[in-house]
Amino acid sequence: MKDLVIIGAGGFAREACLLVEEINRSGDGREKWNLLGFIDEDQARWGLKFRGYPVLGGWAALGELPQSAVLICAIGKPADKQKMVRQADRQGREFATLVHPSVTLADDVKLGNGVLINKGCLLTTNISVADHVSINPGCGIGHDAVIDAFTTLMWRVNISGAVKIGTSCLLGTGSTVLQNKTIGNRCVVGAGAVVIEDLPADCTAVGVPAKSVSVDN
Amino acid sequence: MKDLVIIGAGGFAREACLLVEEINRSGDGREKWNLLGFIDEDQARWGLKFRGYPVLGGWAALGELPQSAVLICAIGKPADKQKMVRQADRQGREFATLVHPSVTLADDVKLGNGVLINKGCLLTTNISVADHVSINPGCGIGHDAVIDAFTTLMWRVNISGAVKIGTSCLLGTGSTVLQNKTIGNRCVVGAGAVVIEDLPADCTAVGVPAKSVSVDN
Amino acid sequence: MKDLVIIGAGGFAREACLLVEEINRSGDGREKWNLLGFIDEDQARWGLKFRGYPVLGGWAALGELPQSAVLICAIGKPADKQKMVRQADRQGREFATLVHPSVTLADDVKLGNGVLINKGCLLTTNISVADHVSINPGCGIGHDAVIDAFTTLMWRVNISGAVKIGTSCLLGTGSTVLQNKTIGNRCVVGAGAVVIEDLPADCTAVGVPAKSVSVDN
Numbered sequence: 001m002k003d004l005v006i007i008g009a010g011g012f013a014r015e016a017c018l019l020v021e022e023i024n025r026s027g028d029g030r031e032k033w034n035l036l037g038f039i040d041e042d043q044a045r046w047g048l049k050f051r052g053y054p055v056l057g058g059w060a061a062l063g064e065l066p067q068s069a070v071l072i073c074a075i076g077k078p079a080d081k082q083k084m085v086r087q088a089d090r091q092g093r094e095f096a097t098l099v100h101p102s103v104t105l106a107d108d109v110k111l112g113n114g115v116l117i118n119k120g121c122l123l124t125t126n127i128s129v130a131d132h133v134s135i136n137p138g139c140g141i142g143h144d145a146v147i148d149a150f151t152t153l154m155w156r157v158n159i160s161g162a163v164k165i166g167t168s169c170l171l172g173t174g175s176t177v178l179q180n181k182t183i184g185n186r187c188v189v190g191a192g193a194v195v196i197e198d199l200p201a202d203c204t205a206v207g208v209p210a211k212s213v214s215v216d217n
Numbered sequence: 218m219k220d221l222v223i224i225g226a227g228g229f230a231r232e233a234c235l236l237v238e239e240i241n242r243s244g245d246g247r248e249k250w251n252l253l254g255f256i257d258e259d260q261a262r263w264g265l266k267f268r269g270y271p272v273l274g275g276w277a278a279l280g281e282l283p284q285s286a287v288l289i290c291a292i293g294k295p296a297d298k299q300k301m302v303r304q305a306d307r308q309g310r311e312f313a314t315l316v317h318p319s320v321t322l323a324d325d326v327k328l329g330n331g332v333l334i335n336k337g338c339l340l341t342t343n344i345s346v347a348d349h350v351s352i353n354p355g356c357g358i359g360h361d362a363v364i365d366a367f368t369t370l371m372w373r374v375n376i377s378g379a380v381k382i383g384t385s386c387l388l389g390t391g392s393t394v395l396q397n398k399t400i401g402n403r404c405v406v407g408a409g410a411v412v413i414e415d416l417p418a419d420c421t422a423v424g425v426p427a428k429s430v431s432v433d434n
Numbered sequence: 435m436k437d438l439v440i441i442g443a444g445g446f447a448r449e450a451c452l453l454v455e456e457i458n459r460s461g462d463g464r465e466k467w468n469l470l471g472f473i474d475e476d477q478a479r480w481g482l483k484f485r486g487y488p489v490l491g492g493w494a495a496l497g498e499l500p501q502s503a504v505l506i507c508a509i510g511k512p513a514d515k516q517k518m519v520r521q522a523d524r525q526g527r528e529f530a531t532l533v534h535p536s537v538t539l540a541d542d543v544k545l546g547n548g549v550l551i552n553k554g555c556l557l558t559t560n561i562s563v564a565d566h567v568s569i570n571p572g573c574g575i576g577h578d579a580v581i582d583a584f585t586t587l588m589w590r591v592n593i594s595g596a597v598k599i600g601t602s603c604l605l606g607t608g609s610t611v612l613q614n615k616t617i618g619n620r621c622v623v624g625a626g627a628v629v630i631e632d633l634p635a636d637c638t639a640v641g642v643p644a645k646s647v648s649v650d651n
Binding site for chain 3: 228229231232234235238239268335336337354355371372373389390391407408409410423424425
C-alpha cells in the first residue's frame with residue numbers, strides 16, 4: 001500500500017479524500033492507498049483535519065515526507081493545477097491515478113498520470129485522457145474522445161464521440177460538447193453551455209448554443 | 218419491519234413505491250419496509266392498485282392505520298407537501314427517510330426526516346439535507362451543500378459545492394446551481410436553468426443563465 | 435448462446451460492441467451473446483477489426499450467416515436505422531434487445547425488439563419503449579413515458595413523467611422534455627434543449643426553452 005498525499009485542501013480535495021476512502025473500501029483488486037493527508041499553501045488550513053486526515057502544511061511539509069509518497073492534485077483551476085504539478089516535479093514526485101470503483105473502464109481507455117475520475121462517470125471506448133485531467137462526478141465521455149493534460153471537467157459534463165479537448169481547459173457543470181468538435185487549449189466552457197462549433201484556443205464560451213464571450217482569460 | 222404508507226398516489230408516488238421495493242430487494246443491511254399502500258385525497262383514486270399496492274383512501278383512512286405506521290411524502294410541489302406533512306403531524310405520525318440502494322452516502326452527509334433520495338444520485342461530502350426534501354433520480358450534490366426543508370429536486374439537478382437552498386424550493390429537471398450560490402425560500406428554478414447568481418426568496422428563475430421572471434409565485 | 439451481429443460499424447456500433455461485452459461479463463443470469471462482428475455498407479470498413487471483432491461486409495455478407503444469427507442496429511440517425519431494419523426484414527432476420535447490466539428495469543417497463551439501452555440509464559415505472567429505440571448512456575426516463583419506434587436518445591436525455599415521443603425522433607445530448615409533453619413523429623430536439631410545449635411532427639426544436647426552427651427535416 002503506497003502513501004498518498006492530496007494536493008489542495010478545499011472542497012474538491014475533500015471530495016478526492018472521499019474518493020480515496022471509497023477506493024480503499026471497494027472489494028475489488030484495485031490498488032489501495034495509505035492517505036497521509038493534504039498539502040495546501042494556505043497557512044490558515046495547516047493543522048486542520050478533514051474527514052479525519054490532517055492538512056500537513058505547504059510544500060516544505062511535503063519535502064519532509066518519504067519520496068515514496070505519491071500525489072494527486074485536487075484543484076479545479078487548470079492554471080493552479082499546473083503550478084502545483086511543476087512544484088511537485090521539482091521534488092521529483094510521482095502522481096497516482098484514481099478512478100472511483102463505480103466507474104468501469106474498457107481496456108482501450110488510456111489514462112495518464114495524476115488523473116482523477118470520480119463517481120458515476122460513464123466512459124465508453126477508445127478514449128484518451130492525458131496527465132492531470134480531473135473528472136468530477138457524473139461526467140459522460142463518448143467513443144474516441146481525447147482530453148489533453150490539466151483539463152478539468154466539472155460535474156456532469158457531456159463529451160460526445162470523437163471530441164478533442166486541448167490542455168488546461170475548464171468545462172463547467174452540465175456543459176455538452178457535440179460530436180467531432182475540437183476545443184482549443186485553455187478554453188473555458190460555461191455551466192450548461194452546449195458547444196456546437198469548434199472553439200479556438202483561449203476563449204470562453206457560454207450559453208445554448210455556446211457563444212464565445214472573450215478571447216483571453 | 219415497520220409499516221410504511223406513501224402520501225400521494227400520482228406518478229411520483231408510484232416511483233416512490235418502486236424505490237421502496239428496490240430497498241426491500243437490496244441485499245444490504247438497511248431497514249426494510251412493509252408497504253401498506255397509498256393515501257391520496259383524490260377520491261377517484263381510492264381502491265385503485267398501483268404496482269400491487271392499494272390506494273387506501275384519504276386522511277380518514279390513514280387515521281385507521283396503526284400509529285406505528287410511518288409515512289413518506291411523495292408529492293413534488295413543496296406547498297402541497299407542506300400541507301400534507303402538517304396534516305400528518307396532527308395525527309402524530311412519524312416519517313421515514315428512504316435512500317435508494319444505488320446511492321452511497323458518506324458519514325458526514327446528514328439527512329432529516331421524511332427525506333426521499335431516488336436512484337442514481339451522486340452526493341459527496343459534508344452535505345446537509347433537511348426534513349421532507351425530495352430528490353428525484355440522477356441528481357448530483359457537491360461538498361458542503363445545504364438544502365432546507367420541503368425543497369424538491371426534479372431529475373438530474375446539479376447542486377455545486379457550498380450551495381445553500383432555502384425551504385420549499387422547486388428545482389426543475391436538469392437545472393444547475395453554481396458554487397457558493399444561495400437560493401432563497403420558495404424559489405422555482407426552471408428545467409435546464411443555470412443559476413449563476415444568488416436568488417432572493419420567492420422568485421422564479423429560468424434560462425441559461427437563469428434570469429428571474431417573477432418575484433411572486 | 436445466440437449469434438449476434440451489430441448493424442453499423444461507426445462509433446455508436448463500437449459502443450454497442452462494448453455493451454455486448456459487458457453483458458457477457460455480467461454475473462447475472464441474463465442472456466449472453468456470441469458476437470460475430472459488424473455489418474456495414476461502407477466498403478472502406480470491410481475487413482477492419484474493432485475491439486477484436488471483424489467488419490464482416492455489407493448485406494451480402496449478412497446473407498451468408500446462419501439464419502439463427504440475430505441483429506442489433508447501432509445507428510443513431512432514425513431514418514438510416516429504419517432503412518437498415520427494412521433490409522434486415524427482407525432477410526427475415528430477428529433482432530435482439532440489449533440492456534446494460536447497470537440498468538435495472540421494473541417489471542412494468544415494456545421493451546420492444548431491437549431496443550438498445552446503454553449504461554447508467556435510469557428508468558422508473560410503467561414505461562413503454564417500442565422497437566428499435568436506441569438509448570445512449572446516462573438517459574433518465576420517468577413514469578408512464580412512451581417512446582415510439584426508431585427513436586434515438588443521445589447521451590443524458592431527460593424524459594419526464596408521462597411524456598409521449600413519436601417514431602423516428604432524435605433527441606440530442608442533455609436535452610429535457612417536461613412532464614406530460616408530446617413530441618410528434620420525426621422531430622429533432624437539439625442538444626441541451628428543454629422542451630416545455632408539445633412539438634408537432636417533423637419539427638426541429640433547439641434552445642432553452644426549445645423553439646421550433648424548421649418544420650421539415
